[in-house]
Amino acid sequence: xxxxxxxxxxxxVLLIIGQILVKPKKKVLVIGHTGAGKSTFCNFLHSSYMFQxxxxxxxRFQTEQLELKDYTLFVTNxxxxxxxxxxxxxxxxxxxxxxxxxxxVDFVVIVINYSIRASNEEYILKWLHYTxxxxxxxxxxxxxxxxxxxxxxxxxxxxxxPQNHQIDPQQNQxxxxxxxxxxxxxxTFTNSxxxxxxxxxxxxxxxKEFQILIKKLKQEYLPLAQLDHTKVQDLQYKIETELQKNxxxxxxxxxxxxxxxxxxxxxxxxxxxxxxxxxxxxLQNLVNSIDLDISYIQNNPNSMIDTGNLFxxxxxRFQQINxxxxxxRLHDDKYNIRFQMLxxxxxxxxxxxxxxxxxxxxxxxLQKIPYKEFKQCLHSGYDYxxxxxxxxxxxxxxxSLSQQKQYQQ
Numbered sequence: 160x161x162x163x164x165x166x167x168x169x170x171x172v173l174l175i176i177g178q179i180l181v182k183p184k185k186k187v188l189v190i191g192h193t194g195a196g197k198s199t200f201c202n203f204l205h206s207s208y209m210f211q212x213x214x215x216x217x218x219r220f221q222t223e224q225l226e227l228k229d230y231t232l233f234v235t236n237x238x239x240x241x242x243x244x245x246x247x248x249x250x251x252x253x254x255x256x257x258x259x260x261x262x263x264v265d266f267v268v269i270v271i272n273y274s275i276r277a278s279n280e281e282y283i284l285k286w287l288h289y290t291x292x293x294x295x296x297x298x299x300x301x302x303x304x305x306x307x308x309x310x311x312x313x314x315x316x317x318x319x320x321p322q323n324h325q326i327d328p329q330q331n332q333x334x335x336x337x338x339x340x341x342x343x344x345x346x347t348f349t350n351s352x353x354x355x356x357x358x359x360x361x362x363x364x365x366x367k368e369f370q371i372l373i374k375k376l377k378q379e380y381l382p383l384a385q386l387d388h389t390k391v392q393d394l395q396y397k398i399e400t401e402l403q404k405n406x407x408x409x410x411x412x413x414x415x416x417x418x419x420x421x422x423x424x425x426x427x428x429x430x431x432x433x434x435x436x437x438x439x440x441x442l443q444n445l446v447n448s449i450d451l452d453i454s455y456i457q458n459n460p461n462s463m464i465d466t467g468n469l470f471x472x473x474x475x476r477f478q479q480i481n482x483x484x485x486x487x488r489l490h491d492d493k494y495n496i497r498f499q500m501l502x503x504x505x506x507x508x509x510x511x512x513x514x515x516x517x518x519x520x521x522x523x524x525l526q527k528i529p530y531k532e533f534k535q536c537l538h539s540g541y542d543y544x545x546x547x548x549x550x551x552x553x554x555x556x557x558x559s560l561s562q563q564k565q566y567q568q
Contacts, residue, residue: 183230185381186262190255190287191270192280193239196303200270201236203369204376220258227377235262240283248283249554253393256290260391266384267291267298271344274337279557281340284347285550289397292390294350296383299376302344304357352380394551401544409536421521428510428517435507442500449493456482456489 187204191197205225225232237255240248258264269287271280287293345353356368392400 182226184233185230185266185384186233186235186264187266187268187381187384188235188237188255188259188262188264189268189270190237191239192272192283195239195270195272196301197236197239197270200268200301200369201234203366204232204234204373220254229382232377232381235264240280248279249286249558252283252286252290252554255287256391256393259291259386260388263388265297265386266381267293267386268301269298269348270301270303273302273304273341279553281343282550282553284344285546286394286554288347289547289550290392290394292387293348295352297386298348298351299380300344300348300351300353301372302341302353302355304355394547398544398547398551401540401547405537405540405544408540409533412536413533418521421517425514425517425521428514432507432510432514435503435510439500439503439507442496442503445496446493446500449489449496453486453489456486 189197189201201223205223220235220237222233222235225234235258237258238251240251259267269284271284291298354372356372357365
């Protein structure tokens with residue numbers, strides 16, 4: 160009996176393990192400013208306090224596994240931005256992009272605080288927007304509309320507590336600034352789903368809101384979540400790519416129509432040239448045939464000459480006259496054909512001249528592009544690139560200042 164029970168237990172364990180192994184895996188990455196509520200969200204998602212954040216843990220990616228009915232969920236909490244112990248936010252941003260590619264992340268959650276945020280938060284969000292291919296199928300923006308940070312310290316989320324991060328003087332924004340920030344989020348993450356949630360002073364109320372959101376996330380968003388990792392790009396590489404695309408677009412807009420016009424003309428002339436050469440070949444074949452006829456008549460003076468309905472063999476003199484007339488007619492035909500060939504060669508020469516002229520003109524097409532319109536086209540797509548360059552330069556300057564401080568210390 161004990162052996163049977165042992166066998167059943169082993170079988171059930173193996174069955175459970177097998178079900179876990181065959182279940183699809185979904186990987187979620189949670190990003191946000193320190194104090195925005197990342198760990199709170201992760202803990203609600205995990206239905207536990209697994210994400211206990213301290214100074215050490217806050218500097219690395221923390222992943223926890225959760226077994227759901229239809230799939231296995233891996234939730235990764237990232238280091239918080241603007242933390243007092245992390246001077247270089249650009250390193251975190253680079254690590255996030257690398258993590259998304261390396262770990263094949265399926266879904267990205269960005270937690271944003273409505274009223275308390277870092278002074279450089281807009282730069283951070285822009286960087287995420289530029290480097291990660293976020294859309295409704297692979298991302299969720301959670302906006303925390305109410306914030307009483309102290310109420311969450313008792314629930315084990317140490318990174319939510321004021322003592323664990325610096326609050327910038329600019330963080331406590333006016334309502335007008337807050338609304339402008341929300342508009343910025345909507346305009347930046349146009350392809351992502353944005354959800355509002357209140358982190359209330361009442362933990363029960365917060366829990367209810369989170370339960371609704373988590374249920375929606377698990378049932379609607381995550382099962383179909385998919386992120387194209389080939390489109391995760393380094394910011395510098397994306398800037399260079401966009402510059403090339405913008406220039407290529409404007410070149411096509413102004414140069415391509417002219418090129419196509421020249422190409423149509425050249426194609427037409429080349430076709431005419433081919434037809435001319437075919438006619439010349441046919442005429443040359445006629446000349447060769449006439450030469451053969453003349454040669455045959457000259458080499459066979461006693462042969463029967465076709466004069467229509469009359470065939471004469473007896474009168475040699477009459478045969479000679481007919482032969483001479485026949486040869487003369489053949490020479491006349493040959494002359495006329497050669498004249499046609501000469502005319503066609505002259506036409507061929509003119510066509511080649513036109514082709515050479517078109518080729519020369521096509522090589523100088525850049526000089527014919529309207530400079531003012533071309534410049535306007537470049538600038539019309541440059542605003543987006545300029546924003547990316549500003550974000551890149553901002554973090555490079557931040558890196559430089561950080562290095563100077565470290566050197567001085």
